[in-house]
Amino acid sequence: MTTAIHNKSKAGRPPKFGETRRPVTVTLPDRILSLLETVAADRARAIVKCVETAVGDVCSRPGKIDLAEVAPGQALIVIGPSRLLRKIEWLRQVQVAPGRYLLVIPTGMAVESLVIALHDLLDEAGPAEADERELLDSLLQLLRSQRRSNTVSKGELVFVALPKVKTPG
Numbered sequence: 001m002t003t004a005i006h007n008k009s010k011a012g013r014p015p016k017f018g019e020t021r022r023p024v025t026v027t028l029p030d031r032i033l034s035l036l037e038t039v040a041a042d043r044a045r046a047i048v049k050c051v052e053t054a055v056g057d058v059c060s061r062p063g064k065i066d067l068a069e070v071a072p073g074q075a076l077i078v079i080g081p082s083r084l085l086r087k088i089e090w091l092r093q094v095q096v097a098p099g100r101y102l103l104v105i106p107t108g109m110a111v112e113s114l115v116i117a118l119h120d121l122l123d124e125a126g127p128a129e130a131d132e133r134e135l136l137d138s139l140l141q142l143l144r145s146q147r148r149s150n151t152v153s154k155g156e157l158v159f160v161a162l163p164k165v166k167t168p169g
Helices: 030-039 043-055 111-124 130-148
Strands: 065-071 074-079 092-097 100-104
Touching: 030 043, 065 130, 074 130, 111 130
Parallel strands: none
Antiparallel strands: 065 074, 074 100, 092 100
């Protein structure tokens, strides 16, 4: 269990951040340390700024769905991480940015199969999974409105084989 540090005394340095914090020790390559100096003179502030820039507010909006325009009038659905969606064994969540995922369904599978699977997940989700339920419900609403207006379609992605990594031994 971790303990948050709160500087209650007025002695010493003032806190750098106006929120719960704790000391950590990390070992970083010199190259990264040099890059962090270009972001901020203070290492802690540089790390915070880089993480907030890279991840954004993903954690504060787990149920959020974004649309990433890929062509005029066409967009891909981008979601935050979802533990419940991983239960759909044929659905792939492809990470495209920290905490942001594309949904990939197998070739030949109808979008309606995803809609049915989402309904099933909502039926199984408990009240403690409010963020997950919000994501599933938002995704269902989006797919429903697109399907009703006949504006949902599937496309193809290009896959290539990754080089095999030789394992020692």
